[in-house]
Amino acid sequence: xxxxxxxxxxxxxxxxxxxxxxxIAKTASGNVGILAGHSPYVANLVASELRIKIDGSFRSAAVxxxxxxxxVDGTVTILSSAIEWSxxxxxxxxxxxxxxxxxxxKEHASQKEFDLAxxxxxxxxxRLVVAQKR
Numbered sequence: 001x002x003x004x005x006x007x008x009x010x011x012x013x014x015x016x017x018x019x020x021x022x023x024i025a026k027t028a029s030g031n032v033g034i035l036a037g038h039s040p041y042v043a044n045l046v047a048s049e050l051r052i053k054i055d056g057s058f059r060s061a062a063v064x065x066x067x068x069x070x071x072v073d074g075t076v077t078i079l080s081s082a083i084e085w086s087x088x089x090x091x092x093x094x095x096x097x098x099x100x101x102x103x104x105x106k107e108h109a110s111q112k113e114f115d116l117a118x119x120x121x122x123x124x125x126x127r128l129v130v131a132q133k134r
Contacts, residue, residue, distance in 0.1 A: 002036035006052065008061075008078045015061075015083050022053040023076060025068055032068070034076055041070040045080065047119075047126040049133070060086040062130035064123050082123070089131040098124035 001021035008015040023034040026048035034041075045066040051058045066080030101124055104117035 001053075004036040004074050004076065006076045006078070008050075008052075008080070008083060010080055010083055015080075016052065018054070020052050020054055020076075021056070022051075022058075023068075023078075024051040024058075025063070025078070026050075027068065034068075034070060036074060038070045038074070038076075040072050041068070043068055045078070047122045049126070049130045050078070050083065060130055060133040062086065062089060062123075062127045064126070084127070086130045086133045089127050091128065091131050094124050094127040094131065098128065 003019040003021050005018070006020045006023065007017045021036075025032055025034070026046055027043035028046055029043065032041075032043065045063055045068055047062075047064050050061045050063040052061070053059075061083050063078075063080050064082040066078060066083075069077045069079075071077070097120060101117045101121035105114055105121065
């Protein structure tokens with residue numbers, strides 16, 4: 001496979017910058033695979049596993065939400081509010097976040113609070129699923 005450049009950014013840091021042969025991401029419309037030569041593209045990412053093929057092997061990361069963009073020159077940029085490699089996920093912290101979100105969903109005082117708790121639950125569950133892919 002032909003490699004191409006990718007840059008993954010969060011508000012705090014450059015998460016990954018380098019070369020990849022393939023990316024598999026989940027967008028609001030479904031899964032998408034990006035190879036070299038992909039046409040220009042922009043989509044919203046949902047809380048899910050992001051797979052980046054580096055040196056012939058896929059590496060998994062838990063991405064919360066964000067945007068993926070394939071530029072005209074073939075460079076891929078991913079912007080996300082939070083992302084972490086599967087082997088760096090603190091499972092105990094994710095379990096606590098899951099329990100907290102579930103309790104907040106049960107006691108919600110408003111639709112806004114319920115929706116916020118539901119988003120937190122989705123992120124925690126995603127982190128737990130991706131953590132198993134170590």
